[in-house]
Amino acid sequence: MPTRKHLQSVARNMAASFISRNNSLEGYWAIGKLCNFAEAQQTDKLIIDLLKGANGEISPPTEEFALPIHVYRRKLAAQLHGLGIPLEWAPRLVLTLLFNLQHGVENDSHYAQGQPYLCLCELTDDRGTSYRSRMGGYCRPHSQWNESRSGG
Known part of the structure; x- marks a missing residue:
């Protein structure tokens, strides 16, 4: 019983x-593309409210990341379904990305090129309890000249 x-x-x-690294957007690492977008917006913080409205929401606003938001909405639903958890138990999931941190994070990846970043995931249940996770590593803004494009 879940x-x-x-x-x-x-x-x-x-x-x-x-x-x-499997989170790909147009064949490139989505975190690098998000980092590039944040830099273009002159901010170090992006907030993705995955379940807000019909299609989720990113702040600062853009339609560029509508597809990965949709994909992650489906991943969340599939994960909940696989655990036998009703969708109603998880009405809110917010991903906050912080770029250009001064120090690395405790669970750094082995890929240490670029600047430290952090991904904070906060899932709030139907009773108002929050479940949080934080992970990060290093990234640099996306550049088609410095990256290899994958097939996905």
Whole structure:
């Protein structure tokens, strides 16, 4: 029988998947593209409210990341379904990305090019309890000249 305590592992899995090298946008690492967008917007912070409205929301606003937001909405639904957790138990999931940090984070990836970044995932249940996960590593803004494009 699933309990709301399982939502902690859902938050951790969503953060891990989001920062993964497998999170690709047009064949490039999505975190690098998000870092590039943040730099262009002259901010070090992006907030993705995955379940807000019909299509989620990113701040500062843009339509460029509508597809990965949609993909992660589906991933969340699939994860909850796989655990037997009703969708109503997880009405809010916010991913906050902080770029250009002064120091690395405790769970740095082995990829140490660029500046430290942090991904904070906060999943709030239907009772108002928050389940948080934080993961990060190093990234640099996307550049098609410095990256290889994957097939996905």
